[in-house]
Amino acid sequence: MFVGRDRELAELDQLLDEASTGTPVLALVEGPSGIGKSALVEQFVGRLDGWAIHAATGVSWEAAHPWGVAEQLLRSPVSATDPVDVAHDLLAxxxxxTVLVVDDAHLSDSVSLQALVSAVRRAHARALLVLLVVPDVLGEDVDPATRRLLVGLRPPSVSVGPVDVETITRLALGKLGADLEAWTARRLAEHTGGNPRAVLQLLEEVPRHRWLGWQARFPAPRELAATVARTLAACPPGTRALVEAVAVLGDDCSSSRAAALAGLDDPVAALDSAHRAGLLVIRSQLGDVTLAFPDPMTAVAVADGIGPARWSELHTQAAAIAEDTGAALFHLVSATMTDDAELADRLEGYADSRAADGAWSDVARALITASRITPEHGVRAGRLLRGVDALTGAADLPQALTFLPEIENLPASPKRDAVLGYLAIQRGRPAEAHQFLTRAWESGDDDPSVAALVCQRMVLHSLCRLRGGELVEWADRARALAGEATPAAVEAAAIRGLGLGMSGSAESRTFYTDLPGYMRLGAQGQRVRMAEGWLALALDDPDTARTELESAEPTEFRGGSLRISLWAQAWLARTQFALGAWDETIRTVDRAAALLELSGLDLVRPLVHWTGAQVHALRGNWTAARRHLRRGRAGGNDYPIMLVPSCLAAAQCAEVAADYDGVLRHLEPLVALRDQDALDEPGFWPWPDLYANALVITGQVDRADEFLVPHEARATERGHRSAMARLGYVRGRILGARGDIAAARETFEGALSHLAALPLPYDRARVNYAYGQTLRRAGRRREADAVIRTARELYATLGAAAYVARCDRELKAGGVRTAEPAPDRPTSDVGSLTPQERAVATLVAAGKSNKAVAGELFLSVKTVQYHLTRIYAKLGIRSRGELAARFREHD
Known part of the structure; x- marks a missing residue:
């Protein structure tokens, strides 16, 4: 099978194009073993038409045989002794x-390669392409003369690297007819290093049904497993013991612990032997020496080669020298082949201690492992429920979903419904979540901890429904039922401040500073910092927001939750966007998008891709913007917290494209939302100005006025400066459209004063742009010129290419300080147009409708039609097509 490799094929096509002009080319095709170099070249030459293809392959046992490769290419014995003479024979x-291909060229005889090099040097004006397929690292088996030649050539090269996740998905579809989940394909890519040979071997060797669900681990391909087994068998006993110890302890274990488990007082000789055999990699940093396998497949191959008795013995010994309780317990589980109630109890105790810190990944692993070695059915089911709940909290939805059938078959109970409701929330299924959580609450469980858990799930459910008042009520219930320091109470408290903020409560401004200190420690502190950063952004404090959100990503030292990290990254991207750090914004979005593929956390997906779509659209990267729009799409059956960013992303991209009807269309679902309080609370969702601005530009001034009034009142009541500024520029447009330019100027200046102390360059650019357009429409061209130039500088600094171009058109339309034609440049009748006519004509010639032109230049459609009539008369034309042709001639 062959899929992907578009970049590599394009590079080979470039080499072919160069050769076809009569410039002979010799190039290397490089990459690791099994990466698909030969398949790439076969695909490339297989589609060539009109080219003769001659191929040869180097083999180790013929490397010392002179002319072995040349004879394959010539298809006859070689009697000459000079490489130049053989080169002439090849050219004849x-x-x-012609394309000459030598696969495994590093195993060729050196004189044949010399003849090929000489042939290229003497193929004057001939269409000749020579491709040498070689590994990226030359091994010890390469003939010294061949090595010197390949190293000294320095020709062009095509580097063949790992295949990506998309290619692996296509390989699986073609090989198995199975559409792999994104997280399975990504884990397979990490396991194999993107090596297509290994991927295809595993797709063939692992039964098809196992690819359709979660796999805790992938095996090693049988060929690699056999090679590792032979290599290990040839090693001294001490080396084998050390390698097996690393397989038991896991990658990046300390060399001292590995040596202790292997029973080696001095591991240097064993380390050296394992390193030379390619079995272990040694990493040293500031005196900390750790050991790891060169790739995950080698680690699995070694582990699978250890027999059960030896495996149990090693894990028992590893538990005795483990550095922490969790590691010791998991080693004991690996050493246990039967149910063990006492060990299961110890695992549950460990899970409880980690739950107090909010380290849900550790909790999930401990509880699910405990459930598997628990003999009593009821206890086993309870531990499984808690484990899957923790998996959901850790945002490991792919693994959590594998237990869904087992959970659904358990007897109905409030705890079961709470777990299923939580899973539905993270999957973005509000109706399903509401059904489970309502039933769990109404059942009236006597266990306060279960009731508190249901309340905490209701807190998240309310957050996702954008119901701040309900959120606060459920958070207070959770804290009353569970006690202050329990995980349910802490998570509820972490989100309660957001509910206060969404409700417009003044208490929200001091809520997080008044929380107890213990809530900021460890993994629980991650939740508080994420929520505090989110609220700080909403309350016009983006600098604090950035600090808190950057610290809300988990680290290996503090623990943490991938789920909270994704929320933090999503709001960090919004914060970086607001601050004008758009390069950082894109990096944050890309990092979060990759984690989303692993976690399957649909709930956060629109929020992440909203920012990616907006930045790429503003920068003119429409392919990337549309990709983010597709990936972040949500509908009316999704949570409002998914629908709102999805609608905003589409509307903001439409605004960049000057499609103001599209802006209104994309925002209509928000207008129709039943619960508007949290949606309309200033600072949380920047949609009112976007919607009202589109109303003004599409000529619906009175409707915009009516829509704006309650939002202005609320922003003023809250004293929310950026919201007042954003609504202010729309109010300025309305006043300008009604001819009250003095009031409009005062309103715009007020909006800018609101932003003066805030680090929000994009908002300042928007206000200045609207201000300048309004002044220009009122005929205040010199004033408009200065304001629009300010907007242009801000947009240019941000890299908002779309609006830089708009500002340039506004400046041309204004006619102030525009460049005069050079005296020696031929004039055209296009030059007879006024600046305003020229701006209209440019957009019409580019294919825009009158309505689109009106929206972009902030004119009425009638004014555009008036200008267009005058343009046609001046240029002596009668159609838009003729206008476009005239502009092409002029340019």
Missing amino acids: RTVTP
Whole structure:
């Protein structure tokens, strides 16, 4: 099978194009073993038409045989002894355009390669392409003369690297007819290093049904497993013991612990032997020496080669020298082949201690492992429920979903419904979540901890429904039922401040500073910092927001939750966007998008891709913007917290494209939302100005006025400066459209004063742009020129290419300080147009409708039609097509 490799094929096509012009080319095709170099070249030459293809392959046992490769290419014995003479023989056989391919060229005889190099040097004006397929690292088996030649050539090269996740998905579809989940394909890519040979071997060797669900681990391909087994068998006993110890302890274990488990007082000789055999990699940093396998497949191959008795013995010993309780317990589980109630109890105790810190990944692993070695059915089911709940909290939805059938078959109970409701929330299924959580609450469980858990789930459910008042009520219930320091109470408290903020409560401004200190420690502190950063952004404090959100990503030292990290990254991207750090914004979005593929956390997906779509659209990267729009799409059956960013992303991209009807269309679902309080609370969702601005530009001034009034009142009541500024520029447009330019100027200046102390360059650019357009429409061209130039500088600094171009058109339309034609440049009748006419004509010639032109230049459609009539008369034309042709001639 062959899929992907578009970049590599394009590079080979470039080499072919160069050769076809009569410039002979010799190039290397490089990459690791099994990466698909040969398949790439076969695909490339297989589609060539009109080219003669001659191929040869180097083999180790012929490397010392002179002319072995040349004889394959010539298809006859070689009697000459000089490489130049053989080169002439090769050229005599290649009169037509020719491609010569030598696979495994590093195993060729050196004189054949010399003849090929000489042939290229002497193929004057011939269409000749020579491709040498070689590994990226030359091994010890390469003949010294061949090595010197390949190293000294320095020709062009095509580097063949790992295949990506998309290619692996396509390979699986073609090989198995199975559409792999994104997280399975990504884990397979990490396991194999993107090596297509290994991927295809595993797809063939692992039963098809196992690819359709979660796999805790992938095996090693049988060929690699056999090679590792042979290599290990040839090693001294001490080396084997050390390698097996690393397989038991896991990658990046300390060399001292590995040596202790292997029973080696001095591990240097064993380390050296394992390193030379390619079995272990040694990493040293500031005196900390750790050991790891070169790739995950080698680690699995070694582990699978250890027999059960030896495996149990090693894990028992590893538990005795483990550095922490969790590691010791998991080693004991690996050493246990039967149910063990006492060990299961110890695992549950460990899970409880980690739950107090909010380290849900550790909790999930401990509880699910405990459930598997628990003999009593009821206890086993309870531990499984808690484990899957923790998996959901850790945002490991792919693994959590594998237990869904087992959970659904358990007897109905409030705890079961709470777990299923939580899973539905993270999957973005509000109706399903509401059904489970309502039933769990109404059942009236007597266990306060279960009731508190249901309340905490209701807190998240309310957050996702954008119901701040309900959120606060459920948070207070959770804290009353569970006690202050329990995980349910802490998570509820972490989100309660957001509910206060969404409700417009003044208490929100001091809520997080008044929380107890213990809530900021460890993994629980991650939740508080994420929520505090989110609220700080909403309350016009983006600098604090950035600090808190950057610290809300988990680290290996503090623990943490991938789920909270994704929320933090999503709001960090919004914060970086607001601050004008758009390069950082894109990096944050890309990092979060990759984690989303692993976690399957649909709930956060629109929020992440909203920012990616907006930045790429503003920068003119429409392919990337549309990709983010597709990936972040949500509908009316999704949570409002998914629908709102999805609608905003589409509307903001439409605004960049000057499609103001599209802006209104994309925002209509927000207008129709039943619960508007949290949606309309200033600072949380920047949609009112976007919607009202589109109303003004599409000529619906009175409707915009009516829509704006309650939002202005609320922003003023809250004293929310950026919201007042954003609504202010729309109010300025309305006043300008009604001819009250003095009031409009005062309103715009007020909006800018609101932003003066805030680090929000994009908002300042928007206000200045609207201000300048309004002044220009009122005929205040010199004033408009200065304001629009300010907007242009801000947009240019941000890299908002779309609006830089708009500002340039506004400046041309204004006619102030525009460049005069050079005296020696031929004039055209296009030059007879006024600046305003020229701006209209440019957009019409580019294919825009009158309505689109009106929206972009902030004119009425009637004014555009008036200008267009005058343009046609001046240029002596009668159609838009003629206008476009005239502009092409002029340019």
